[in-house]
């Protein structure tokens with residue numbers, strides 16, 4: 001583990017997108033050689049952190065869930081690292097965000113790390129290899145852990161037709177995933193957040209719910225989560241939560257990155273430590289609005305085991321990490337699983 005922690009720190013001196021790719025490919029090579037466990041040690045405990053796991057599995061409609069810690073969307077956009085990430089001990093991985101057609105995303109540089117305040121600014125814009133490539137990866141994965149797929153729309157699909165992109169991705173990945181996340185909260189695709197406006201979201205949820213019903217007949221029931229923006233005001237939060245209940249959506253992911261920052265690198269969403277407070281406030285607000293029965297997956301600024309615990313006590317059922325993993329490496333997974 002010490003060697004991996006050293007490598008994680010060293011990689012921070014390289015450009016962010018390059019080091020991200022080196023780190024994940026490095027882990028994958030060690031995993032494929034069968035020696036990753038010698039580097040991370042056997043100390044990653046698979047002990048589940050939940051007293052009554054079967055209640056949680058039932059509430060979330062995820063019978064395979066083994067613990068409450070997972071990787072957030074965007075870390076493995078194309079499902080290329082599922083097996084090696086699963087081997088670190090997490091209970092679930094959300095892959096994507098995927099779009100129907102492959103797309104390059106915004107111009108580089110588009111990821112910036114700030115080591116001082118442990119934050120990441122990104123304006124990637126759904127760079128991904130398209131849904132067909134992702135399906136191939138999902139089909140050939142070896143791990144049996146819970147896999148969520150984050151669904152998006154191509155940058156050049158107008159909002160009036162966005163529902164078609166979500167449905168196309170949903171149809172293709174449904175059979176091979178355990179839950180679906182509808183991403184209407186990324187700040188890096190022009191106009192995407194407008195999909196969370198009341199009238200627009202209502203229509204989208206009707207389409208998604210109908211598609212879920214028909215796919216469930218063939219492939220069984222897979223829950224659908226809506227990923228919220230931390231920049232919603234209280235009116236927006238209430239509208240979205242009302243619609244989620246009205247249309248029997250299965251849960252919420254709280255939250256995506258925030259545009260409330262003055263980072264010198266310009267536009268984009270901020271994640272990591274500075275997001276923790278805001279995303280936890282939105283989590284508490286969402287929990288109040290929807291009551292205790294609806295599942296919430298927390299995302300935003302979890303950098304250590306204490307942060308994980310605070311998300312749970314603030315109303316989360318599951319907790320995702322992304323930036324914390326970039327700064328701390330696999331040690332963060334071990335710390336959370338062993339201390340909770």
Ligand SMILES: Cc1cc2nc3c(=O)[nH]c(=O)nc-3n(C[C@H](O)[C@H](O)[C@H](O)COP(=O)(O)O)c2cc1C
Nearest residue numbers: 072073074096097122256271272299300301322323
């Ligand atoms: C580089 C980067 C890429 C991301 N890509 C996606 C994405 O494709 N889809 C998505 O829903 N969220 C994406 N996110 C947001 C994360 O899933 C997560 O919600 C957010 O970073 C907050 O968690 P954190 O503070 O633990 O990083 C991305 C975040 C980062 C830093």
